[in-house]
Amino acid sequence: xxxxxxxxxxxxxxxxxxxxxxxxxxxxxxxxxxxxxxxxxxxxxxxxxxxxxxxxxxxxxxxxxxxxxxxxxxxxxxxxxxxxxxxxxxxxxxxxxxxxxxxxxxxxxxxxxxxxxxxxxxxxxxxxxxxxxxxxxxxxxxxxxxxxxxxx
Amino acid sequence: xxxxxxxxxxxxxxxxxxxxxxxxxxxxxxxxxxxxxxxxxxxxxxxxxxxxxxxxxxxxxxxxxxxxxxxxxxxxxxxxxxxxxxxxx
Numbered sequence: 001x002x003x004x005x006x007x008x009x010x011x012x013x014x015x016x017x018x019x020x021x022x023x024x025x026x027x028x029x030x031x032x033x034x035x036x037x038x039x040x041x042x043x044x045x046x047x048x049x050x051x052x053x054x055x056x057x058x059x060x061x062x063x064x065x066x067x068x069x070x071x072x073x074x075x076x077x078x079x080x081x082x083x084x085x086x087x088x089x090x091x092x093x094x095x096x097x098x099x100x101x102x103x104x105x106x107x108x109x110x111x112x113x114x115x116x117x118x119x120x121x122x123x124x125x126x127x128x129x130x131x132x133x134x135x136x137x138x139x140x141x142x143x144x145x146x147x148x149x150x151x152x
Numbered sequence: 153x154x155x156x157x158x159x160x161x162x163x164x165x166x167x168x169x170x171x172x173x174x175x176x177x178x179x180x181x182x183x184x185x186x187x188x189x190x191x192x193x194x195x196x197x198x199x200x201x202x203x204x205x206x207x208x209x210x211x212x213x214x215x216x217x218x219x220x221x222x223x224x225x226x227x228x229x230x231x232x233x234x235x236x237x238x239x240x241x
Binding site: 036053054055057058061085096097117120121122123124125126127128129139140141142143144145 | 160161162164165209210211213217219233235236237238239241
């Protein structure tokens with residue numbers, strides 16, 4: 001089971017409580033919460049915040065596909081995954097992404113969670129514009145989208 | 153055919169609006185659209201090499217929200233999204 005959503009920070013907040021409610025299950029003994037936040041340095045520049053941009057429909061599609069791939073790859077039973085990513089501006093220390101995973105056992109939960117974030121980095125159309133102390137800003141280079149399965 | 157190119161990520165620097173419009177010949181492909189965007193960069197940004205590299209490394213997304221290849225034939229007026237290299241999380 002998966003919950004996948006883009007949170008427009010001008011309208012609502014990303015919340016760990018929501019993640020916790022969604023993944024709670026008596027069938028599972030391990031939960032992992034991955035929380036991505038804005039850090040203060042990148043490439044020797046002092047970062048003050050990041051603006052996130054996203055292709056919302058493709059992002060949700062990508063989260064759901066990554067979950068299906070993970071299910072096929074690991075074949076763990078009763079997994080539940082909650083993924084939310086923000087769009088809009090996040091200041092230093094604010095949360096950009098929450099991935100909450102629950103599995104029967106801890107090793108499974110670690111593996112499942114790690115797989116999901118690594119695949120998101122490669123496959124999910126989200127972009128970052130960093131803002132710096134000197135009021136300058138820059139879109140980060142990123143990596144070309146990997147999406148061989150969807151090529152038509 | 154009228155193509156509304158929706159801009160994302162660094163490609164938003166191409167316009168103050170969040171889209172560009174192109175008029176393409178019938179049966180043009182995504183590769184033709186890519187060349188039109190490169191011509192647009194030449195004309196409006198003096199061939200800015202960073203912008204051109206961005207266009208060359210971008211994917212495109214159809215109105216039906218599928219990633220489409222360079223050989224994909226555009227058969228009607230439609231919205232197409234440019235998907236520059238990604239880096240979220």
